[in-house]
Amino acid sequence: MSDTETPTGTLRQLWAEDAVKIAALLFVIYAGYLVSGLVLGYSVRGQLNSLASLTFYIGVFATLALALNLHWGYTGLFNIGVVGFMAVGIYVMAFVSKPLYGAGGSAAQVGGLGLPIPVGIFAGMIAAALLGFVVALPALRLRADYLAIVTIAMSEIVRFTFLSSTFQQFQFPTLSGESTRVGFGGGSGLILDFPDPLLAFIDVLGLSGAYDGLVRLVGQVVPNNPDPIVHSLVYGLVLLGVVAAYFWLLKRTGESPFGRVLKAIREDEDVARALGKNTDRFKIVSFMLGCALMGLAGILWLMGQGAVTPNFFRPRLTFFVWIALIIGGAGSNTGSVMGGAVFAAVLYQGPLYFQNVVTSVFQPGDAPGSFGPAISPLLSSADPMPFLLYTLDSVRQLQLVVMGVVLIWLMHNRPQGMLGHRKETAAAIPLGRRGGGAGPESGSSDPDSEPAPQTDGDGTGGAADE
Amino acid sequence: MSESITRSRPDVADTPLRVEGLTKRFGGITAVDGATFEVERGTLTGLIGPNGAGKSTTFNLITGMLSPDAGTVVFDGEDITGLEPYQIANRGLVRTFQIARELGEMTVLENMMLAPKHQRGEHLWRSVLPGARGGVVEQEEELLDRVWEALEFFEIEHLAEEYAGNLSGGQRKLLEMARALLTDPDMLLLDEPFAGVNPTLEQRLLDHIHDLRDQGYTFLLVEHDMDLIMNNCRHVIVMHQGEILTEGTPEEIKSNEAVIEAYLGGDV
Numbered sequence: 001m002s003d004t005e006t007p008t009g010t011l012r013q014l015w016a017e018d019a020v021k022i023a024a025l026l027f028v029i030y031a032g033y034l035v036s037g038l039v040l041g042y043s044v045r046g047q048l049n050s051l052a053s054l055t056f057y058i059g060v061f062a063t064l065a066l067a068l069n070l071h072w073g074y075t076g077l078f079n080i081g082v083v084g085f086m087a088v089g090i091y092v093m094a095f096v097s098k099p100l101y102g103a104g105g106s107a108a109q110v111g112g113l114g115l116p117i118p119v120g121i122f123a124g125m126i127a128a129a130l131l132g133f134v135v136a137l138p139a140l141r142l143r144a145d146y147l148a149i150v151t152i153a154m155s156e157i158v159r160f161t162f163l164s165s166t167f168q169q170f171q172f173p174t175l176s177g178e179s180t181r182v183g184f185g186g187g188s189g190l191i192l193d194f195p196d197p198l199l200a201f202i203d204v205l206g207l208s209g210a211y212d213g214l215v216r217l218v219g220q221v222v223p224n225n226p227d228p229i230v231h232s233l234v235y236g237l238v239l240l241g242v243v244a245a246y247f248w249l250l251k252r253t254g255e256s257p258f259g260r261v262l263k264a265i266r267e268d269e270d271v272a273r274a275l276g277k278n279t280d281r282f283k284i285v286s287f288m289l290g291c292a293l294m295g296l297a298g299i300l301w302l303m304g305q306g307a308v309t310p311n312f313f314r315p316r317l318t319f320f321v322w323i324a325l326i327i328g329g330a331g332s333n334t335g336s337v338m339g340g341a342v343f344a345a346v347l348y349q350g351p352l353y354f355q356n357v358v359t360s361v362f363q364p365g366d367a368p369g370s371f372g373p374a375i376s377p378l379l380s381s382a383d384p385m386p387f388l389l390y391t392l393d394s395v396r397q398l399q400l401v402v403m404g405v406v407l408i409w410l411m412h413n414r415p416q417g418m419l420g421h422r423k424e425t426a427a428a429i430p431l432g433r434r435g436g437g438a439g440p441e442s443g444s445s446d447p448d449s450e451p452a453p454q455t456d457g458d459g460t461g462g463a464a465d466e
Numbered sequence: 467m468s469e470s471i472t473r474s475r476p477d478v479a480d481t482p483l484r485v486e487g488l489t490k491r492f493g494g495i496t497a498v499d500g501a502t503f504e505v506e507r508g509t510l511t512g513l514i515g516p517n518g519a520g521k522s523t524t525f526n527l528i529t530g531m532l533s534p535d536a537g538t539v540v541f542d543g544e545d546i547t548g549l550e551p552y553q554i555a556n557r558g559l560v561r562t563f564q565i566a567r568e569l570g571e572m573t574v575l576e577n578m579m580l581a582p583k584h585q586r587g588e589h590l591w592r593s594v595l596p597g598a599r600g601g602v603v604e605q606e607e608e609l610l611d612r613v614w615e616a617l618e619f620f621e622i623e624h625l626a627e628e629y630a631g632n633l634s635g636g637q638r639k640l641l642e643m644a645r646a647l648l649t650d651p652d653m654l655l656l657d658e659p660f661a662g663v664n665p666t667l668e669q670r671l672l673d674h675i676h677d678l679r680d681q682g683y684t685f686l687l688v689e690h691d692m693d694l695i696m697n698n699c700r701h702v703i704v705m706h707q708g709e710i711l712t713e714g715t716p717e718e719i720k721s722n723e724a725v726i727e728a729y730l731g732g733d734v
Contacts, residue, residue, distance in 0.1 A: 256593030257585040267569035276555035428606045431575040
């Protein structure tokens with residue numbers, strides 16, 4: 001108790017707040033990026049750009065890690081097909097929201113249904129959830145590893161479906177009885193030629209004036225074309241807002257009787273069933289909700305990118321999300337956000353920054369073009385420079401190796417993730433003794449005097465739900 | 467909440483559970499072979515037999531964990547053969563497990579809060595939507611009171627905040643029985659509730675069981691320990707090699723030649 005009066009005690013108390021943990025972590029990450037930007041001698045424009053793209057990746061990985069945490073951390077559903085649900089989300093959204101073929105002088109090979117973007121986003125999420133339902137229905141009755149196999153196979157089926165020439169373009173009936181040319185674009189990708197979603201969103205909120213003001217404000221610092229910078233910064237902020245919304249939703253989901261059953265399923269499904277819980281229903285609802293959230297994450301990641309290709313959705317993206325979740329600690333929503341942020345900042349964007357910083361500080365010469373010239377001076381004259389340069393030059397490829405090493409290290413040394421063995425209590429109220437009366441220390445040796453845990457008399461359970 | 471209500475007419479001979487011709491084969495082995503028996507309301511009935519007699523399989527068949535190849539299970543006048551475990555539990559027939567299956571990474575309180583049936587907040591939308599969550603919170607508060615009463619009844623309230631995985635074997639057995647009771651069952655099937663429990667705790671568990679039986683609960687108890695069954699049950703069913711060997715009062719069982727044969731390993 002006296003602990004709280006000392007400054008360290010207050011700090012410790014503050015640290016116990018989840019929001020403070022996340023804010024502190026983000027502060028450290030942003031500070032690190034700003035400092036490395038200074039080292040690089042970035043202009044204001046460069047700094048703002050790097051912050052915007054950092055925010056973007058923190059946003060998408062945190063949302064994906066949160067959604068996966070619902071599957072794995074809470075329900076124990078081993079989903080390694082995350083990209084499949086993301087792909088279905090954005091492709092269905094594009095299908096619904098792209099303008100009709102030939103409308104508005106678009107150069108796109110195929111059109112869409114021309115419906116408003118919010119309708120498209122909603123449709124994309126529903127489609128991802130329905131795909132989740134279809135995948136889950138047969139697999140949920142089997143053991144966890146079968147679900148894993150089914151999900152990864154599904155994600156590849158989705159990718160190849162969007163790659164196939166059959167669905168590249170086809171006719172689709174419209175409400176007016178005619179048909180319109182639609183499609184998924186095949187391997188060459190699909191142009192997302194709907195109006196800019198962010199600007200449309202801002203317009204709906206009636207904040208266009210404020211946005212224009214912001215552009216003018218930034219224009220004072222970055223005279224040349226401030227628009228894209230403001231756009232990506234604001235989009236990053238919107239993504240962080242989405243992270244907050246996911247967090248809120250999943251926290252409420254977890255801290256409830258529903259979340260309690262999910263946790264029980266994760267721990268021992270037979271027990272949950274023996275206690276009268278229809279675990280299949282809980283698993284399916286949890287799986288579909290997570291899939292819808294993954295679909296939305298896919299939409300948010302790609303809808304501002306101008307185009308989407310199926311090969312973006314390779315399985316390794318799924319494993320990036322898994323690494324983010326494992327770093328943060330499965331089972332904890334706060335951990336998922338922190339894991340997403342650390343993954344985005346250190347493992348995903350970090351190596352490139354490291355490369356840039358080293359290159360700009362040391363100004364080394366050109367790297368050898370291939371492995372032979374890189375390794376031969378090291379062997380013949382013990383000159384490590386060409387090899388080091390080559391390594392630095394190959395950072396993009398080595399990134400995956402680094403991720404693998406980090407994953408192995410985590411599994412060995414900290415399988416419970418950054419936040420340690422922390423569990424978020426699954427109840428809608430704080431559990432603990434209420435009222436404070438009726439001391440338990442009566443030391444009664446006669447259990448008959450204790451109240452029975454039994455309540456209503458006629459519990460024949462006739463109205464059991466099916 | 468605290469007043470204990472007498473169960474429906476414990477004096478009337480009434481059989482909530484009736485098993486007829488229950489049969490289960492695993493490959494070439496017949497684990498349970500035409501088991502037929504009844505359990506009387508408000509009694510503590512023992513089910514004994516040597517290892518491999520088919521006791522646990524019988525339990526699994528009754529509670530829906532396995533589906534029988536033949537035979538019927540009738541609970542409270544309703545045929546529950548082949549229903550899902552959760553459906554059977556929701557009808558008031560609840561089991562515990564041979565090896566206590568606590569939910570290790572949940573606290574004792576969470577374990578207990580899980581059990582009550584038909585919780586409003588088990589529907590996702592009610593737990594999430596701002597308008598509906600008030601009702602969920604209200605019910606959680608009621609449940610928490612019941613949970614504390616149960617914890618006190620079983621004298622494990624000092625463990626409330628502990629992770630269930632940190633409990634000792636005996637404490638887990640107490641937790642499991644307390645949790646099963648919170649589902650508000652009519653009848654409890656206890657699968658070796660005393661295995662791995664020290665004698666003091668064993669006596670406490672037995673006291674609880676007798677108390678609850680006096681309140682009108684019905685128990686079917688699988689147990690290895692002959693003496694324990696003989697001293698505590700009014701009616702004993704003996705299984706051997708998947709079949710019901712005999713049943714009767716402890717005195718009758720004790721003097722039954724076939725039972726002695728089975729237990730002393732006289733493999734005919």
